[in-house]
Amino acid sequence: xxxxxxxxxxACAGPAIAFDGVRxxxxxxxxIDGLSLTIAPGEFACVVGxxxxxKTTLLRLVTGLLSPTLGQVxxxxxxxxxPSRDVAIVFQDYGRALLPWRxxxxxxxxxxxAMNTPRGERVERVAGLLDKVGLTGHGDKYPAxxxxxxxxxxxxxxxxxxxxxxxLMDEPFGAxxxxxxxxxxxxxxxxxxxxxxxxxxxxxxxxxxxYLGDRVFALQGNPGRLxxxxxxxxxxxxxxxxxREHPEFxxxxxxxxxxxxxxx
Amino acid sequence: MSNWxxxxxxxxxxxxxxxxxxxxxxxxxxxxxxxPSPSSTFANLWRGLIRGDLLGLTLSTMERMIYGWMLASLxxxxxxxxxxxxxxxxxxxxxxxxxxxxxxxxxxxxxxxxLFGLHPSMLLGIxxxxxxxxxxxxxxxxxxxxxxxxxxxxxxxxxxxxxxxIKFGLPNAxxxxxxxxxxxxxxxxxxxxxxxxxxxxQGLGATIMMAxxxxxxxxxxxxxILLGVVGAINNALLGIIERALTPWRTAHA
Ligand SMILES: Nc1ncnc2c1ncn2[C@@H]1O[C@H](COP(=O)(O)OP(=O)(O)O)[C@@H](O)[C@H]1O
Ligand SMILES: [Mg+2]
Numbered sequence: 027x028x029x030x031x032x033x034x035x036x037a038c039a040g041p042a043i044a045f046d047g048v049r050x051x052x053x054x055x056x057x058i059d060g061l062s063l064t065i066a067p068g069e070f071a072c073v074v075g076x077x078x079x080x081k082t083t084l085l086r087l088v089t090g091l092l093s094p095t096l097g098q099v100x101x102x103x104x105x106x107x108x109p110s111r112d113v114a115i116v117f118q119d120y121g122r123a124l125l126p127w128r129x130x131x132x133x134x135x136x137x138x139x140a141m142n143t144p145r146g147e148r149v150e151r152v153a154g155l156l157d158k159v160g161l162t163g164h165g166d167k168y169p170a171x172x173x174x175x176x177x178x179x180x181x182x183x184x185x186x187x188x189x190x191x192x193x194l195m196d197e198p199f200g201a202x203x204x205x206x207x208x209x210x211x212x213x214x215x216x217x218x219x220x221x222x223x224x225x226x227x228x229x230x231x232x233x234x235x236x237y238l239g240d241r242v243f244a245l246q247g248n249p250g251r252l253x254x255x256x257x258x259x260x261x262x263x264x265x266x267x268x269x270r271e272h273p274e275f276x277x278x279x280x281x282x283x284x285x286x287x288x289x290x
Numbered sequence: 291m292s293n294w295x296x297x298x299x300x301x302x303x304x305x306x307x308x309x310x311x312x313x314x315x316x317x318x319x320x321x322x323x324x325x326p327s328p329s330s331t332f333a334n335l336w337r338g339l340i341r342g343d344l345l346g347l348t349l350s351t352m353e354r355m356i357y358g359w360m361l362a363s364l365x366x367x368x369x370x371x372x373x374x375x376x377x378x379x380x381x382x383x384x385x386x387x388x389x390x391x392x393x394x395x396x397x398x399x400x401x402x403x404x405l406f407g408l409h410p411s412m413l414l415g416i417x418x419x420x421x422x423x424x425x426x427x428x429x430x431x432x433x434x435x436x437x438x439x440x441x442x443x444x445x446x447x448x449x450x451x452x453x454x455x456i457k458f459g460l461p462n463a464x465x466x467x468x469x470x471x472x473x474x475x476x477x478x479x480x481x482x483x484x485x486x487x488x489x490x491x492q493g494l495g496a497t498i499m500m501a502x503x504x505x506x507x508x509x510x511x512x513x514x515i516l517l518g519v520v521g522a523i524n525n526a527l528l529g530i531i532e533r534a535l536t537p538w539r540t541a542h543a
Contacts, residue, residue, distance in 0.1 A: 089446060091442065091445065091446075109445050109446045109447075109448060110448075111446075111447065111448055113446070114446070115446055117439060117442075117443075119439060122437050122439040122440070123439050123440070123443055125440065125457075125458070125461070126538055127461035127462075127464075127536070127538045128461075128538075136447065136457070137447055139453075139457075140447040140448055140449050140453075167541075168537075168538040168541045170538065170541060170542075171541050171542065188447070
């Protein structure tokens with residue numbers, strides 16, 4: 027199956043995601059203030075920042091689960107007015123984001139059911155998606171029977187099943203061991219570039235942000251706002267050893283670390 | 291998994307109790323009119339089943355119990371799902387339910403008799419009322435206590451309220467609901483028997499009552515043993531159903 031995962035994005039010029047002077051108050055407290063940024067279609071954008079600075083909140087603004095108090099959030103030019111299946115989100119806590127009573131296949135099929143994919147197509151689509159995330163042969167297992175890395179793969183497959191134009195990820199690999207994390211980093215980079223989707227990837231790991239991103243947005247907290255944007259000019263596909271030893275990688279790492287030291 | 295020592299132990303305990311029973315009756319400590327020997331009780335039980343009247347009585351009691359149980363389960367699951375999914379229904383219905391819940395079903399029997407007479411469906415209604423609580427309360431909890439993360443997943447996928455109830459609420463509630471249905475079946479058996487005793491409708495309850503009043507102690511004990519067996523079979527069957535309906539809970543890596 028070689029169908030593209032995302033519809034062609036060329037139809038719509040302009041940014042995939044745009045924040046325009048966004049302010050958000052929650053419970054009488056200003057959580058995000060004066061945030062403006064744009065992310066181009068097909069771009070892999072990473073967001074870093076101290077915990078509590080508003081990274082998760084930023085993703086919720088993109089999904090439309092939250093609406094800005096002031097300013098505007100737009101997706102492909104249109105103001106966000108609620109969740110859309112074009113936008114998929116991978117949560118960090120895969121253990122809570124999967125339905126424990128459904129097998130890996132059943133969890134992936136949930137997205138297809140939600141989109142009213144004809145029953146006859148589902149089995150094949152699900153199998154193709156599980157192959158894509160390296161879970162061939164594990165479709166009949168329940169989440170409790172899968173390792174953390176495999177559970178996160180199931181969640182990624184469910185998001186890909188939506189055929190999203192935008193893939194949001196909230197510290198998706200934060201709870202995984204180092205080797206699994208590296209493997210998934212490479213897989214997600216490949217999946218995103220194949221699908222042509224726009225990625226917004228939140229992490230607290232600066233190295234991960236540079237390794238994956240085309241650009242890294244550094245936020246600072248109280249209230250959450252943009253502190254720094256760095257362009258990552260590193261060749262793709264990236265490589266766990268060579269990219270991380272590249273002088274430019276080390277330079278960017280330096281810049282970002284210095285910056286985080288200052289704003290912390 | 292070798293649990294045969296446990297099984298052997300349980301058989302031993304059961305046999306010891308029967309032996310003790312036999313010893314007490316043989317020693318003449320208790321008059322047979324109050325406590326017949328196990329051998330004469332089982333002989334009587336066997337005769338009753340073969341002759342047919344005891345079997346028929348057991349079946350009519352079980353029929354009543356099962357209809358009451360199905361009514362209680364269906365009502366409990368539907369009402370519980372509604373209350374669990376809709377905060378508004380919860381606000382509106384909780385006070386009434388809290389008032390009704392502590393009422394023992396047996397006190398409602400006289401009310402039911404006064405209002406509807408000795409109609410069989412009146413007794414069914416009372417059985418269902420008394421047995422609905424063990425299903426209703428866990429159902430409410432199962433439908434309302436869905437992980438917020440899963441709610442978010444459903445919202446992001448644009449899953450509608452009906453699909454959400456079926457695909458998220460029901461399976462989330464199912465283990466608790468089945469446990470509740472088990473308790474409910476036991477409650478049904480109790481209320482059915484008490485109801486039969488009070489309303490003298492054909493069944494084991496009335497038979498046991500009549501046997502006790504006329505000092506036919508072997509009939510009395512035969513009836514009680516039958517009730518025990520019915521209860522044990524119920525529980526075993528539901529255990530099997532539970533494992534079949536919630537495979538994810540017994541799946542291991
Ligand atoms: N619903 C809410 N009501 C009030 N405050 C909230 C709410 N959600 C998040 N916050 C606050 O907003 C801030 C940013 O939260 P969050 O976006 O989760 O941070 P991060 O993901 O960067 O760790 C935190 O201080 C948090 O306490
Ligand atoms: Mg967060």
